[in-house]
Amino acid sequence: MPRIRPQGWWLPWLIVATAAVVAYLLLARHEWYGNLFYDTLALISASMIVVGVRLHRPARPQMWYLFAGGQVLWSIGDFLYGFYEHVLKVDSYPSPADVLYQAGYFPLVVGLFILIRGRTSGRDRAGLIDACIVVTGLGLLSWIFLMLPILEAEGMTPAERLFSLAYPASDIVMVLMVARLFMSPGAKTASYRFLGAALVLVLTSDIAYSVLLNLFSYEGGLIDGGWLMSYVFWAAAALHPSMRSLSEVAPDRAPRISAGRLALLALVSLLAPGLLFYQGLRSETVDWVSIGVGSVVLFLLVLARMYGLISKVQDQASQLAALAHNDGLTGVPNRRAWDLELAREMAVARRTGTPMSIAMLDLDNFKRFNDQHGHQAGDRLLTQSAALWRTQLRDQDYLARYGGEEFCVIVTGLGAEKTADVIGRLLAVTPDGQTFSAGVASWDGAESPERLVARADEALYHSKRNGRNRVTLAGLSPHERDSLAAAPSEAQAPTTV
Numbered sequence: 400m401p402r403i404r405p406q407g408w409w410l411p412w413l414i415v416a417t418a419a420v421v422a423y424l425l426l427a428r429h430e431w432y433g434n435l436f437y438d439t440l441a442l443i444s445a446s447m448i449v450v451g452v453r454l455h456r457p458a459r460p461q462m463w464y465l466f467a468g469g470q471v472l473w474s475i476g477d478f479l480y481g482f483y484e485h486v487l488k489v490d491s492y493p494s495p496a497d498v499l500y501q502a503g504y505f506p507l508v509v510g511l512f513i514l515i516r517g518r519t520s521g522r523d524r525a526g527l528i529d530a531c532i533v534v535t536g537l538g539l540l541s542w543i544f545l546m547l548p549i550l551e552a553e554g555m556t557p558a559e560r561l562f563s564l565a566y567p568a569s570d571i572v573m574v575l576m577v578a579r580l581f582m583s584p585g586a587k588t589a590s591y592r593f594l595g596a597a598l599v600l601v602l603t604s605d606i607a608y609s610v611l612l613n614l615f616s617y618e619g620g621l622i623d624g625g626w627l628m629s630y631v632f633w634a635a636a637a638l639h640p641s642m643r644s645l646s647e648v649a650p651d652r653a654p655r656i657s658a659g660r661l662a663l664l665a666l667v668s669l670l671a672p673g674l675l676f677y678q679g680l681r682s683e684t685v686d687w688v689s690i691g692v693g694s695v696v697l698f699l700l701v702l703a704r705m706y707g708l709i710s711k712v713q714d715q716a717s718q719l720a721a722l723a724h725n726d727g728l729t730g731v732p733n734r735r736a737w738d739l740e741l742a743r744e745m746a747v748a749r750r751t752g753t754p755m756s757i758a759m760l761d762l763d764n765f766k767r768f769n770d771q772h773g774h775q776a777g778d779r780l781l782t783q784s785a786a787l788w789r790t791q792l793r794d795q796d797y798l799a800r801y802g803g804e805e806f807c808v809i810v811t812g813l814g815a816e817k818t819a820d821v822i823g824r825l826l827a828v829t830p831d832g833q834t835f836s837a838g839v840a841s842w843d844g845a846e847s848p849e850r851l852v853a854r855a856d857e858a859l860y861h862s863k864r865n866g867r868n869r870v871t872l873a874g875l876s877p878h879e880r881d882s883l884a885a886a887p888s889e890a891q892a893p894t895t896v
Contacts, residue, residue, distance in 0.1 A: 408454070409593075409638035412447060416440065416631040424624045434481030437627065441474040444630035451637030459517055459646045463637055465510030470630060472503035493562040501562070504569040511576040511598075517646035518585035525707050529664060530578035532700045536667030538571045539693035543674055543686060545609055570605050577602060582660065585648075588641035597632035600625045664704075668697050726800040728778055729785035737799035737807055741848050744797070744809050748842060756818035756841040758808040759855040760825070763834045763867040765804035783830045791824040807855075815841040815872045822870050836862035840873040 423436055448467040452460045476499030483489050483496065519526065545567045549560060577598045585591070604625035611622075636642060671694040678685045724736035732740065741757070748755040762768075762784065769777040781804065788806070789798055797809040808825075810818045818839050829835060838858025842851050858873035865871075 408450075409635045412638055413631065413635045416444065416634070417628070420624055420627045420631060423627065424621070434477065434485060437623065438474050438478045438481070440627060441470060441477065441630045444634040445470040445474065447634035448637040451634070451639075451642060454638070455640055455643050457643045457646065459513060462510040462513040462517075462646065463642075465506040465513070466633060466637075469503045469505070469507035469510070470633065472499050472506070476500045476503065493558050497562050501565050501569060504573065508572055508576055511580060514646050515576070515579050515583055518580075518648065519583045523583055525704065526579060526582040526584070528700055528704045528707065529582045529660070530575055532664055532697060532704070533578040533667050534571060534575040535693060535696050535700060536670040537574055539670055539674065539689065541567045541571055542689055542693075545613060547686070547689070548613065566605070567609055570602060570609075573598070573602055573605075586641075586644050588639075588644060590636045590639045590642040590645045593632045593636035593639060594645070597629040597636065600629035600632065604629070664701075668701060671697055729782050729800050731785045731789070731806075732797070732799040734799070734801055737797075737801065738848070740797050740799070741809060741852075744811060745842060745848060745851075748811070749844060753812055754814050754841065756810045756813060756815055756839055757851060757855050758810065758818060758822045758837050758839045758870075759801065759852070759859040760806040760808070760822070760835045760837045761859055761863070762804040762829075763836055763863075768831075768833065780831055780833060784833070787828045787830060788825045791828055792821065796821070807852075815839055819870050819872055826868070826870070834868035836867045837870045838862060838873055839870060 419436075419440055423433060423440070426433075445467045448463055448470070452463045457463065476496040479494065479496040479499065483491055483494055546564055549555075549563045552560075555563070577595075580598070581595065604622045607625070608622050636645075671690050675685065675690050724732055724739075726733045744755055747753070762780070765777065765780075768780065781800075785798065785800065785806070792798060792808070795811050799807050801807045808822065810821055813821065818841070822837050822839060826835060826837070836859055838855045838861065840851055840855035840858060846854075854873040858871040861873075862869045862871040
């Protein structure tokens with residue numbers, strides 16, 4: 400017979416344990432030995448959680464030990480309950496079994512908290528709000544139909560009332576943790592699905608038991624099978640190899656609300672008005688305080704969720720705008736942003752009569768620099784050049800990357816001569832001993848942006864044809880030619896075409 404590897408233990412366990420649950424439901428659930436069988440299978444399930452931890456060595460073993468501890472407390476409580484019922488023939492409530500049942504919730508909740516904290520690393524505020532919306536809506540249902548009747552019931556001792564309220568209250572806390580887990584990011588592995596199934600079975604069985612006990616009576620049945628299968632699935636979650644990644648921090652990702660999640664949030668948000676209609680149609684006394692408080696809490700939580708979504712959209716819009724208008728390498732505005740800014744500055748200059756000039760810059764022999772030093776060095780040259788040039792420009796001047804190794808500058812409030820001086824300062828700080836050729840053109844107040852750029856580009860190529868490392872002024876008026884100042888740098892004075 401082939402030996403089963405430790406990584407494959409979960410499947411035989413799932414088959415054998417499920418068969419045992421079916422056998423219990425069919426053969427033994429009404430007998431005294433049925434209780435013993437039930438408790439034994441529950442304790443074995445808890446021990447299999449410990450086996451899974453020993454086999455797979457997860458990063459956070461403490462949460463699995465807490466899960467096992469909670470199940471052990473519940474199992475001992477079941478044993479005491481059976482002892483009172485079948486041996487002592489006493490119907491005692493509350494009994495030590497109830498104390499153990501309530502105590503079992505604590506390690507389970509703490510273990511789920513550790514798991515959720517490990518998967519989210521405290522970043523998933525949206526998931527927390529969604530979980531609070533779910534627990535508020537379901538908690539309102541529990542309060543109206545389970546807890547309030549217990550508070551109003553007559554003939555109960557304080558201990559009976561306290562423990563009767565503690566069960567639905569504990570389930571509400573569990574609902575919060577389960578909703579938080581299901582709405583948290585992280586890998587949806589097989590271990591995650593087994594654990595989710597176990598939690599859903601526990602809560603479904605608890606709620607069904609409470610409803611049946613309050614409305615009718617409970618003599619055992621499928622609900623017992625739900626509790627037992629939750630133990631089985633919990634053990635399967637620990638035995639599956641994917642349990643190692645269950646509590647790993649999820650990578651950052653773009654927020655997305657699925658249709659199912661949106662439908663769930665809409666449904667629980669409508670529970671409060673639904674209860675109002677239900678009580679009104681049945682001509683019952685409307686519990687306006689509970690429904691009103693629940694409605695206010697739900698409204699505030701939905702408002703907080705909407706605020707978070709709107710903030711996310713606004714942040715993403717800002718990021719997209721930055722990506723659309725900024726060059727990804729140098730961080731300065733790109734060609735698209737340049738076109739928009741140039742049109743805007745020309746409109747301002749036309750309205751105010753303020754002079755405006757532009758300059759086109761092209762790093763000299765950039766291809767040769769790349770061939771000699773590598774493309775990464777070329778990227779650094781572009782980035783450092785843009786950063787150093789910005790330090791020499793005024794706040795109102797506008798530097799953009801036009802494409803490749805070509806840049807452009809808008810200089811407002813200055814004519815061609817002064818603009819050439821500004822561009823000369825950029826030439827002086829260009830890093831790595833590199834130079835650039837530049838062309839400067841002043842706007843005449845009427846020409847199109849395309850024509851202005853074409854004149855500056857023509858002057859740029861005049862600089863290249865005449866030896867590079869220089870600034871050329873395009874289309875100066877006679878007055879500007881007569882008043883042309885000294886060279887902007889010691890290397891080369893600007894010339895005029």
